[in-house]
Amino acid sequence: xxFTSLEQFSVDELYAVFDAAxxxxxxxxxxxxxxYERLLLTGDVDLGLSLGAVQDGRLVGFILHGARAISGExxxxxxxxxxxxxxRGAGLALSMYKYLLPxxxxxxxxxxxxxxxxxxxxxxxxxxxxxxxxxxxxxxxRGEIAAREAHSGVRISPISLSxxxxxxxxxxxxxxxxxxxxxxxxxLASVKLLGAYLDNQLSGCCVIDPSxxxxxxxxxxxxxxxxxxxxxxxxxxxxxxxxxxxITNVDSRSEALHGLMILHDLEPFIEQMEMELSLK
Ligand SMILES: CC(C)(COP(=O)(O)OP(=O)(O)OC[C@H]1O[C@@H](n2cnc3c(N)ncnc32)[C@H](O)[C@@H]1OP(=O)(O)O)[C@@H](O)C(=O)NCCC(=O)NCCS
Numbered sequence: 001x002x003f004t005s006l007e008q009f010s011v012d013e014l015y016a017v018f019d020a021a022x023x024x025x026x027x028x029x030x031x032x033x034x035x036y037e038r039l040l041l042t043g044d045v046d047l048g049l050s051l052g053a054v055q056d057g058r059l060v061g062f063i064l065h066g067a068r069a070i071s072g073e074x075x076x077x078x079x080x081x082x083x084x085x086x087x088r089g090a091g092l093a094l095s096m097y098k099y100l101l102p103x104x105x106x107x108x109x110x111x112x113x114x115x116x117x118x119x120x121x122x123x124x125x126x127x128x129x130x131x132x133x134x135x136x137x138x139x140x141x142r143g144e145i146a147a148r149e150a151h152s153g154v155r156i157s158p159i160s161l162s163x164x165x166x167x168x169x170x171x172x173x174x175x176x177x178x179x180x181x182x183x184x185x186x187x188l189a190s191v192k193l194l195g196a197y198l199d200n201q202l203s204g205c206c207v208i209d210p211s212x213x214x215x216x217x218x219x220x221x222x223x224x225x226x227x228x229x230x231x232x233x234x235x236x237x238x239x240x241x242x243x244x245x246x247i248t249n250v251d252s253r254s255e256a257l258h259g260l261m262i263l264h265d266l267e268p269f270i271e272q273m274e275m276e277l278s279l280k
Pocket of ligand 1: 021092
């Protein structure tokens with residue numbers, strides 16, 4: 001087995017091994033090449049910090065890492081680990097990390113974060129063997145937004161990125177890597193940034209990606225919570241973009257977000273565990 005940086009491979013080669021490794025994934029993951037490229041883009045994946053495992057000239061395993069500076073800390077994100085079915089069960093995921101960790105520690109990054117489905121035992125075992133530990137649980141919801149009565153004085157309208165960034169600080173929980181501002185900025189052309197105004201005050205905001213029926217973030221200023229502003233935003237989305245929606249990786253400790261989803265008949269359908277490994 002040869003371990004090597006992923007920089008030397010074409011997107012088609014990287015896509016082919018990703019597709020093969022995720023062919024039997026618990027949640028259907030048959031991405032198109034374009035969706036795969038988008039995953040690399042929104043995750044800030046750096047192929048130089050990612051690794052491939054080559055056997056008999058064929059790429060059979062990989063670890064994709066995204067890299068960002070977050071509040072002065074250099075953080076890595078595991079955007080995908082995969083081993084093709086024929087090479088599984090030989091501890092390859094652990095071997096890839098054993099090879100890569102000294103290199104990543106030298107690179108000045110402080111930690112690696114990742115998300116894994118709570119029922120993906122093979123992956124959880126591999127990550128625990130590497131040393132990753134659970135940091136929080138994340139829930140994904142989906143369904144048809146139910147019709148609910150919203151605050152009649154709330155006006156919803158598109159807002160600028162700078163207004164959205166100010167409003168995004170109202171959130172009470174940290175978004176997951178792929179739902180943060182840094183990721184959203186890569187796909188600004190395809191998302192809608194919406195503001196909720198009450199008495200001409202920006203009291204809440206949300207960002208949706210209509211092409212994927214995906215609500216990416218929603219938040220309400222603490223002073224305005226409990227007065228139907230989030231409901232007004234969801235009703236606006238229902239009326240203007242359609243009822244079907246999903247929202248991924250909501251911090252399970254947020255009772256307010258859970259309550260909002262349940263109120264609108266959006267059901268939790270996947271649970272993920274966020275894990276971290278310190279590189280210090
Ligand atoms: C998760 C994954 C990367 C682990 O790779 P791996 O190198 O084969 O893992 P290991 O050899 O260390 O085995 C870990 C566990 O996988 C399971 N496993 C073993 N052989 C297996 C096989 N042939 N097929 C499937 N799972 C197997 C076992 O539960 C094993 O634990 P054990 O050693 O205590 O029996 C690989 O299963 C995979 O690519 N899965 C699909 C993609 C995925 O889920 N990625 C993670 C997303 S977060």
